[in-house]
Amino acid sequence: MGIKAIAKVRNGVADVKLLVKHPMASGKLGGGKGEPKFINHLTVKLGSRLVYDMYPTSAVSKNPYIRFGFKGAKKGDVITVEWKDNTGAGEKKDIKLK
Amino acid sequence: MKRRNFLGLGFTTLAVTALQTVGSASIMSEHPKAFLETSSDEAIKDIYGSNAISKDDKAVLKLPDIAENGSAVPVTVSTSLENAKTMTIFIDGNPRPLAVSWELQEGSMAKFSTRIKMRKTTNVRLIVEDANGKLHEAVKQVKVTVGGCGG
Numbered sequence: 001m002g003i004k005a006i007a008k009v010r011n012g013v014a015d016v017k018l019l020v021k022h023p024m025a026s027g028k029l030g031g032g033k034g035e036p037k038f039i040n041h042l043t044v045k046l047g048s049r050l051v052y053d054m055y056p057t058s059a060v061s062k063n064p065y066i067r068f069g070f071k072g073a074k075k076g077d078v079i080t081v082e083w084k085d086n087t088g089a090g091e092k093k094d095i096k097l098k
Numbered sequence: 099m100k101r102r103n104f105l106g107l108g109f110t111t112l113a114v115t116a117l118q119t120v121g122s123a124s125i126m127s128e129h130p131k132a133f134l135e136t137s138s139d140e141a142i143k144d145i146y147g148s149n150a151i152s153k154d155d156k157a158v159l160k161l162p163d164i165a166e167n168g169s170a171v172p173v174t175v176s177t178s179l180e181n182a183k184t185m186t187i188f189i190d191g192n193p194r195p196l197a198v199s200w201e202l203q204e205g206s207m208a209k210f211s212t213r214i215k216m217r218k219t220t221n222v223r224l225i226v227e228d229a230n231g232k233l234h235e236a237v238k239q240v241k242v243t244v245g246g247c248g249g
Contacts, residue, residue, distance in 0.1 A: 013207070026215075029134075031193045040126065050203050054210070055126040057133055059189060059197035061170040061213040069207035 003081055005095045014073035014097055016044065016052075018066040018081060026058030035087075039064065042083040046073065073097055126199060138188040138195040138223055145186060145199075146225060149233050157185075157226040157236035168216040168242040175200075176209035181229040185210070191220025216242045 002021040007014060020039065027036035036058055044052035051070040077097045084090040126133070132144035142151075160174040175185050185208075186199040197214050216222070219241045226234045 024215075026194070029194055049205075051206050053201040053203060054212075055199040055201075056212075057194065057196055057198060059192055059194065059215050061215055065172075065211070065213050067174075067211035069209065070203070071205045071207070 003091060003093045003095075005081070005093075007079065007095050007097045009073045009075050009077070009097050012073060013069055013071055014051075014077075014079075015069050016067065016079070016095075018064075020064045020066070020081075020083060020091075022063060022083075022085065024056070024058055024060055024062045024064060030058055037085060037087055037089075039083045039085045042066070042081070044068075045080045045082075046070070046077060051079065133194060133196050135196065136193065138190045141188055141196040142186075142223075142225060145196075146227060146233055149231065151225065151233040151235045153235050153237070156228070156234040157224045159187075159222065159224040159236040159238050161222055161238050161240050164241045164243065165216060166243045168218070168244055170213040171216050171240060171242075172211070173214050173222070174209065174211040175224050175226075177226045177228075177234070179208070179226065179228045179234070182208055182226050183229060183231075184225075184227045186225050187214065188223045188225070189214065189216055189220060190223065191218045192216065216240060218242050 004019040007016045022039050023037055025037045026032060027034040029036045038058040039056050042054045052068050075097055078094050080094050082092040129145045132141045135141040156177055156179050158176045165171040182202050184201050187197040188195045189197050200210055202208055221237050221239050224236045
């Protein structure tokens, strides 16, 4: 588990890069062995505003890399990254925009 | 029949998980069956219905021509459409073609990057659903040197 982030603001637009530690295992569903374990929902919020809403499957690579942007950001704003996987595990992390 | 039963169980688990984790109605919680489909066409139908799909320049799919490592193929999707609703990637040659879906938010840039797993050389498809529910598609073939669906 663990979320690494580089999040910068330029001209009011945030550019967010995330690296999320997760096996993203397809298991039997992908023709392999074992139980599937993969993130199936990842959101990013700025306060109560949803700025990113992603629904991965086990076809997203191990330790997912994610990049996106949104308008209306300023330096010092704090975004909250949250993910849940198909087993019910999850993680939440606040990241300050630079 | 046993396989059918197993899939049924998986389907229930996935559906319940989706309902627990997703507050509002969403593409994946509304269409959990799509993830288990084994063909892109069926998965697209589950999510988007039988609406006509236009191949135009509104859906933009950036992928390498050749991927040396199928377990992490960089992809960027985008659209020039204002207020597009959803974008979804399907990988034809994967055991489960539905790869990843996004719901676009007001004020968010309609451009997303991530990395995907590809088992073999195949077509990758991007479907963009616009504000009126119309569908736009981009298709690109990627040659995969070493497949990456294990694990």
